[in-house]
Amino acid sequence: MNIQEIRTNPFDDQKPGTSGLRKRVTAFQQPRYLENFVQSVFDTQETLAGGTLVLGGDGRYYNRQAIQVILRMAAANGVARCLVGQGGLLSTPAASCVIRKHGAAGGLILSASHNPGGPDGDFGIKFNIANGGAAPEAVTEAIYRRSREIERYRILAADDIDLERIGETRLGEMQVTIIDPVADYAELIETQFDFDAIAELLGGGFRMAFDAMHAVTGPYARRILEERLGAPEGTVRNGEPLEDFGGGHPDPNLAHAAELVALTRGPNGLDFAAASDGDGDRNMILGRDCFVTPSDSLAILTANHMVFPAWRDGIPGVARSMPTSRATDVVAERLGIPCYETPTGWKFFGNLLDAGRIAFCGEESFGTGSAHVREKDGLWAVLAWLNLLAVERRPVAEVLRDHWRRFGRHYYTRHDYEGIDSAAAQTLMEQLRRLMHGLEGECYGTHQVGHTDDFRYVDPIDGSVSEHQGIRFLFEDGSRIVYRLSGTGTVGATLRVYIERHETRPERLEDDTQQALADLIRASQAIADIAYHTGREAPDVVT
Ligand code: G1P
Numbered sequence: 042m043n044i045q046e047i048r049t050n051p052f053d054d055q056k057p058g059t060s061g062l063r064k065r066v067t068a069f070q071q072p073r074y075l076e077n078f079v080q081s082v083f084d085t086q087e088t089l090a091g092g093t094l095v096l097g098g099d100g101r102y103y104n105r106q107a108i109q110v111i112l113r114m115a116a117a118n119g120v121a122r123c124l125v126g127q128g129g130l131l132s133t134p135a136a137s138c139v140i141r142k143h144g145a146a147g148g149l150i151l152s153a154s155h156n157p158g159g160p161d162g163d164f165g166i167k168f169n170i171a172n173g174g175a176a177p178e179a180v181t182e183a184i185y186r187r188s189r190e191i192e193r194y195r196i197l198a199a200d201d202i203d204l205e206r207i208g209e210t211r212l213g214e215m216q217v218t219i220i221d222p223v224a225d226y227a228e229l230i231e232t233q234f235d236f237d238a239i240a241e242l243l244g245g246g247f248r249m250a251f252d253a254m255h256a257v258t259g260p261y262a263r264r265i266l267e268e269r270l271g272a273p274e275g276t277v278r279n280g281e282p283l284e285d286f287g288g289g290h291p292d293p294n295l296a297h298a299a300e301l302v303a304l305t306r307g308p309n310g311l312d313f314a315a316a317s318d319g320d321g322d323r324n325m326i327l328g329r330d331c332f333v334t335p336s337d338s339l340a341i342l343t344a345n346h347m348v349f350p351a352w353r354d355g356i357p358g359v360a361r362s363m364p365t366s367r368a369t370d371v372v373a374e375r376l377g378i379p380c381y382e383t384p385t386g387w388k389f390f391g392n393l394l395d396a397g398r399i400a401f402c403g404e405e406s407f408g409t410g411s412a413h414v415r416e417k418d419g420l421w422a423v424l425a426w427l428n429l430l431a432v433e434r435r436p437v438a439e440v441l442r443d444h445w446r447r448f449g450r451h452y453y454t455r456h457d458y459e460g461i462d463s464a465a466a467q468t469l470m471e472q473l474r475r476l477m478h479g480l481e482g483e484c485y486g487t488h489q490v491g492h493t494d495d496f497r498y499v500d501p502i503d504g505s506v507s508e509h510q511g512i513r514f515l516f517e518d519g520s521r522i523v524y525r526l527s528g529t530g531t532v533g534a535t536l537r538v539y540i541e542r543h544e545t546r547p548e549r550l551e552d553d554t555q556q557a558l559a560d561l562i563r564a565s566q567a568i569a570d571i572a573y574h575t576g577r578e579a580p581d582v583v584t
């Protein structure tokens with residue numbers, strides 16, 4: 042075996058964000074950049090030596106090159122076995138499934154999620170631990186600390202291996218298994234839902250589309266929706282994974298999936314449409330002439346958990362990220378189960394899921410999932426909705442309206458101010474932190490500020506504490522404004538402002554969201570002096 046020790050030194054910008062290390066492709070193409078991160082993982086995660094590593098990504102530009110480098114480094118660092126998705130592909134939820142099923146010591150997932158790909162786009166890498174979930178802060182911090190003092194990395198001198206041929210090969214002493222990226226996941230997901238009922242729905246004139254946005258979910262959706270459940274060929278659109286996602290932005294939201302949205306509009310609109318993002322963990326759910334917000338989606342799936350075979354006998358609890366609307370809290374209260382509020386980022390659900398405290402969890406940012414894996418799961422959400430509709434047999438819009446009638450409606454919006462100056466963003470947040478308590482009791486229109494705080498989370502399982510997770514203005518009438526800075530951006534800073542109001546008067550339920558929140562939106566801009574700090578009169582993206 043020809044193992045090389047290559048001298049290196051730290052980079053200044055390898056601090057992981059909300060979802061691992063995410064940078065421009067050009068950053069990753071610098072010599073030693075990827076290697077430093079990967080070696081820092083091997084240096085700190087001792088169970089990988091002699092253990093199994095799962096490896097795959099969303100197929101974006103640089104995926105294949107990175108996989109070859111990581112394989113040679115894994116072999117040089119004593120990994121016993123590496124499971125790699127064919128073609129270098131594994132959706133994020135599938136990687137989680139494979140780690141769990143095969144008892145791997147961890148996994149490396151290559152993705153920049155919904156960020157654009159291609160030579161000028163983004164790339165990313167994150168480490169998942171043995172439970173299949175993204176590494177918790179203690180682990181990512183250890184990796185980061187290591188990357189600050191790294192002096193050498195280890196790599197095997199060897200040729201590239203063939204990522205297309207399913208089966209076993211060797212790289213030095215390491216066994217490499219190229220696996221079907223869909224098989225384990227498809228087998229698991231079938232245990233969660235009533236596939237017979239869904240197949241019957243799809244065979245009975247129900248019209249739907251799934252947009253894979255030329256990202257990783259194409260092969261998964263084709264196998265499961267078309268081949269297994271019998272949806273007509275062509276149900277899956279843009280199903281071929283491409284390195285640059287066909288030039289698109291693989292972010293399933295009303296702006297970036299506009300073509301899909303158009304298919305659901307008007308009297309001839311589809312009954313149902315859905316999309317997923319670059320790495321397959323996000324979801325967007327549409328019905329004819331309607332859109333289900335991710336916050337409502339979690340609440341509705343929670344209220345209807347008994348239609349899912351995996352949860353027929355009840356659910357122990359649910360969780361949502363702090364900025365996600367409180368629609369699920371209302372349902373949980375009615376069901377008499379706890380609803381946990383965690384910081385932004387899926388990894389905070391990990392301990393609750395491992396401890397069996399929750400069945401479902403979700404984030405407003407198009408993330409929904411369950412205890413079947415330790416990542417959010419786009420196709421899980423799509424199949425959950427199909428399962429629900431197969432039982433309900435009525436339009437999505439009606440399911441939604443009925444839910445609001447029973448639980449009230451949480452009008453909810455997120456305003457993003459993108460690419461703002463990082464220092465200005467920090468100043469804005471610091472000022473808010475200083476001012477917030479002094480604003481308690483102030484009135485904005487009819488809304489009086491009750492409590493304000495900087496969200497702090499104490500993990501109920503391991504007691505770990507996460508500070509400064511977002512500034513919250515909680516109003517006396519139950520409305521809420523939350524401010525936080527994005528942890529996933531690659532250029533400047535992004536300020537996210539989350540605004541919500543709970544409406545329980547049935548006669549007021551049909552309003553337009555921005556309209557229904559107009560006075561709180563104005564308050565959100567005034568309280569933080571957004572125009573002054575950012576120079577922006579209006580948000581760049583409204584969700
Ligand atoms: C964003 C979302 C967050 C999600 C993360 C990874 O992070 O807001 O909910 O977990 O992407 O998909 P942010 O950019 O806000 O830090």
Ligand code: ZN
Binds near residue numbers: 155318319321322323
């Ligand atoms: Zn994603």
